[in-house]
Amino acid sequence: MGRAWKFGDNISTDLIAAGRYYHLRSNLPELAKHVLEDARPEFASQVKQGDFVVGGRNFGKGSSREHAPVIIKLAGTRAVLAKSFARIFYRNCINIGLPAIVVDTDKIDEGDDLDIDLEKGVVHDRTKGIELTFPPLPAVMARILEEGGLVDYVKNHGDLVIAGT
Amino acid sequence: MPGQTIVEKILSRASGRPVLAGDITIAKVDLAYVQDGTGPLTFRMMEKMNLVKAANPSRSVVFIDHSSPPPRRELATDHVYLREFAAKTGMVLSDVGQGVCHQVAFEKFVRPGDVVIGADSHSVMGGAMGAFATGMGSTDVAVALALGKTWLRVPETMKFDVGGKFPKGVYSKDLILRIIGDIKTDGATYKAMEWGGPAWSSMPMTERMVLSNMAIEAGGKCGPQPSDRETKRYLKEHGRETDWKEIEPDSDAAYESVAHYDVGELEPMVARPPQEDNVVPVTDPSVKGLKIHQVYLGSCTNARYEDIQVFCDYMKGEKVAKGTRLIVVPASKESYEKSLKNGLFEILLDAGATINPPGCGACPGVHQGIPGDGENVLSTTNRNYVGRMGNPAAFTYLASPATAAATAIYGIITDPREVK
Numbered sequence: 001m002g003r004a005w006k007f008g009d010n011i012s013t014d015l016i017a018a019g020r021y022y023h024l025r026s027n028l029p030e031l032a033k034h035v036l037e038d039a040r041p042e043f044a045s046q047v048k049q050g051d052f053v054v055g056g057r058n059f060g061k062g063s064s065r066e067h068a069p070v071i072i073k074l075a076g077t078r079a080v081l082a083k084s085f086a087r088i089f090y091r092n093c094i095n096i097g098l099p100a101i102v103v104d105t106d107k108i109d110e111g112d113d114l115d116i117d118l119e120k121g122v123v124h125d126r127t128k129g130i131e132l133t134f135p136p137l138p139a140v141m142a143r144i145l146e147e148g149g150l151v152d153y154v155k156n157h158g159d160l161v162i163a164g165t
Numbered sequence: 166m167p168g169q170t171i172v173e174k175i176l177s178r179a180s181g182r183p184v185l186a187g188d189i190t191i192a193k194v195d196l197a198y199v200q201d202g203t204g205p206l207t208f209r210m211m212e213k214m215n216l217v218k219a220a221n222p223s224r225s226v227v228f229i230d231h232s233s234p235p236p237r238r239e240l241a242t243d244h245v246y247l248r249e250f251a252a253k254t255g256m257v258l259s260d261v262g263q264g265v266c267h268q269v270a271f272e273k274f275v276r277p278g279d280v281v282i283g284a285d286s287h288s289v290m291g292g293a294m295g296a297f298a299t300g301m302g303s304t305d306v307a308v309a310l311a312l313g314k315t316w317l318r319v320p321e322t323m324k325f326d327v328g329g330k331f332p333k334g335v336y337s338k339d340l341i342l343r344i345i346g347d348i349k350t351d352g353a354t355y356k357a358m359e360w361g362g363p364a365w366s367s368m369p370m371t372e373r374m375v376l377s378n379m380a381i382e383a384g385g386k387c388g389p390q391p392s393d394r395e396t397k398r399y400l401k402e403h404g405r406e407t408d409w410k411e412i413e414p415d416s417d418a419a420y421e422s423v424a425h426y427d428v429g430e431l432e433p434m435v436a437r438p439p440q441e442d443n444v445v446p447v448t449d450p451s452v453k454g455l456k457i458h459q460v461y462l463g464s465c466t467n468a469r470y471e472d473i474q475v476f477c478d479y480m481k482g483e484k485v486a487k488g489t490r491l492i493v494v495p496a497s498k499e500s501y502e503k504s505l506k507n508g509l510f511e512i513l514l515d516a517g518a519t520i521n522p523p524g525c526g527a528c529p530g531v532h533q534g535i536p537g538d539g540e541n542v543l544s545t546t547n548r549n550y551v552g553r554m555g556n557p558a559a560f561t562y563l564a565s566p567a568t569a570a571a572t573a574i575y576g577i578i579t580d581p582r583e584v585k
Contacts, residue, residue, distance in 0.1 A: 015552065064303075065302070091305065160315070164189070
């Protein structure tokens, strides 16, 4: 169970990991203290282990900085839910083992108690008593996520191998 | 086999088998690079994977450009790590003063038909060379550097067919801003934005580069362009004529959509904060006449020699308006030297400009021109998000070098067609 932290459409990587903290990129715990600071200044200090970041359309647009999903995860976030994601951010989430879930987030409100079942593809909104289903990840991404991210995937297989390619 | 788009052709060759949109494939990587903001994390991931090596060292490049020269101890120490890692693995180092990664990569490394993976979202600029070029995060690029391959979903292609003749004062920056305004910042998510048509064909390479560079601002995965006689001319100019080969889509390639634009009807465009699709013509009352505190001519998007030349065509003999600052950062050492040799610095300095060394400069908000609270910036860069230039309480407007010059002269957003 975790709390929903709602964000709007088009949350950019600059809002998640601002350029003015560029010098903290090799000090991720310190950078995480500023996660999403320009979108919701209270988020970093109040987010709890197991909470959910809930965005609208095009979450994570902009730069390739993997630091953005890394510090969302470091802050304790269980998963990022959004109506749609920017391409690089989405791929980065899976690579670092942070579930990025495409789901109709209009039905979730700020502060709702959420739970997620990745295998069944369901988000439970306990506050509203509703279930939101989501399509499974593409097979290759599901496997990378299951194995904990791309680093572990490559270590486990000793190579970048994908069935059927 | 049905006809193929540019990206399907390139990825088929790199996969060693024919692929079409929607296929998942593992492709051989022909060029991989990092910059100083993403490189340290990339290299730490390579250490974690026990893969401290480059599959192809002479085609693996470490660029120091985003905080170059470094404004802080932490960043200077990141640079130490990058230089040591490059030396250890044999990767090519492009150090302080060489310029923005995408620009230097384009001048020296990107070849038609290549698969280019960069740890920076504007790596898409390589598409203008007739390459498949895309940006990825640090861990993906760690794998691309170490193993020389990457996994990809072959993207569907949106074709942009461009006709007409650019009116005076209107440039490819205005075209791409107009298109992003039309399709929005997620209008090309996961897609290839392929370019063609008579107006595209007559564009010089430096104008074409803007179109691919900003594909990411519509969410695009890549911005592939044909490789033609102009590509060959550009490569010859850079001593790389032997790297040229022709790349073009099949006439029966399958496109997800085809959009036609007539550049003859275009006006100079401005993207208002807080994002690139908030676009209006420069004549719109919401921007025309708006006080600008800083004009920034910089970035991989629009700070090549040719951009500085356009800027100087307007600026020659003029002064920057009182109450407005002009900061110029050439995109690469090549553009810096050429501007210096051809007298452009004299024009800029006479006008009152501050010229900083080649690199990313003020664009990503690290240093060299962070705006103050409440200030407006007119910038030739690619992004105007809240906080992008280092201050969430400042406002960035995006436009062409011509609009930037007209604005610098009057200190308010000005239509370049009204200047001369």
